[in-house]
């Protein structure tokens with residue numbers, strides 16, 4: 001059978017999961033039709049700002065990390081109760097999913113570098129990781145670099161077709177419940193497309209009035225880093241997919257409060273890398289209050305236990321993110337954008353509030369002594385500022401931050417072959433899924449950098465499996 005007469009792999013969603021799937025499907029000899037309801041490709045993936053995890057990579061070795069055998073353990077610890085208390089009756093095999101995610105992390109980073117020429121040479125520690133393993137490039141943000149490189153390479157293939165502003169409404173199933181295509185709207189018309197389907201439609205942290213309100217009404221009023229858009233989960237639910245961990249929603253501790261629009265619901269993420277490179281957090285009283293590299297949940301809880309700022313329309317807190325000159329230098333790739341957007345500014349130490357100067361000096365002493373006895377922070381990133389009068393002319397970078405809804409851990413139950421599962425654990429034929437739409441990997445809490453990773457690892461699996469179903473059939 002020629003490619004021309006073969007059914008395509010239909011990829012729903014043009015984020016990193018969909019793009020990874022599309023690439024592998026093409027490599028396996030399939031044609032790919034990618035549909036995205038947004039006017040432009042890239043989804044939330046294009047915004048990713050901290051990086052992608054990889055354990056045992058060449059870049060870790062260059063950074064002096066000769067061994068990284070703890071990624072699985074770190075992931076399980078972060079996944080918490082949902083992982084440890086899941087018995088054999090659980091629809092998803094959490095151990096198998098996390099094993100695949102972590103064991104293929106090095107090859108996922110290599111794939112991006114070698115296949116697409118993406119720079120991922122900078123390695124930083126993020127909250128919850130026992131070692132530095134989150135990779136990004138020296139310039140720009142990782143989400144943009146990765147998504148644009150994949151889009152460019154896919155665009156070179158005549159067998160790849162991306163249609164934006166094309167919203168998938170439902171899946172077409174046959175009498176046995178197997179998926180055989182999608183129904184979608186484009187330019188006011190409804191179309192049917194037949195082929196193997198990879199569903200990579202992302203999460204629902206931006207679906208404030210729909211799925212978020214249904215599963216986590218307590219988060220009402222928090223701002224978000226996700227665009228305001230409904231989740232596509234109902235499309236899978238309609239055909240019998242099972243869902244897990246839907247109430248497990250990640251609140252990120254640091255979304256920028258834009259001084260021009262302090263109450264805006266959509267907020268830019270203050271990337272975790274800013275803390276990883278040496279940034280500290282200060283309360284409204286100008287005091288440190290937490291180990292800034294604790295898990296997101298830990299840091300967010302610490303913030304949300306403090307009194308809220310006086311904002312009437314949204315639930316916000318008044319927290320300062322401060323980077324010393326060493327951290328500013330190391331985070332240069334991010335800072336240019338934040339400063340350009342007016343989300344951070346440079347200030348001399350002498351111009352800070354006296355309580356903040358005190359906190360900076362106290363922390364600088366802790367860094368110099370190598371022990372943060374107050375909060376137990378273990379890694380100080382690139383902080384170089386010394387305590388005392390000698391630092392008053394030095395320039396620090398500061399911005400205001402508040403917790404935001406950021407990522408949804410829950411989603412469609414799936415297996416290591418990226419097949420979507422029913423409640424009885426049987427896979428739905430003709431359908432694969434990857435990325436934030438899926439559930440079972442992250443449990444209570446996703447480790448920073450593991451979402452881009454799941455998109456690559458499971459997107460690749462989904463694409464090659466879906467291709468097998470159409471190539472030569």
Ligand SMILES: Cc1cc2nc3c(=O)[nH]c(=O)nc-3n(C[C@H](O)[C@H](O)[C@H](O)COP(=O)(O)OP(=O)(O)OC[C@H]3O[C@@H](n4cnc5c(N)ncnc54)[C@H](O)[C@@H]3O)c2cc1C
Pocket residue numbers: 012013014015016017018035036037038041042043044045046047048049050051052053142143166167168169200201202203225226231232268269406407434435436437448449450451452453455
């Ligand atoms: C600001 C920000 C920073 C982040 N930083 C990091 C980071 O540094 N590292 C990390 O690992 N993770 C990070 N994340 C999380 C990570 O980016 C996302 O979880 C991940 O990229 C999701 O990828 P995806 O392909 O599953 O979905 P997305 O990239 O969100 O793509 C889904 C696409 O599906 C489309 N779609 C949805 N429904 C339909 C439909 N019915 N029909 C057609 N199309 C549809 C959407 O329009 C969208 O384009 C960050 C997230 C945000 C918001």
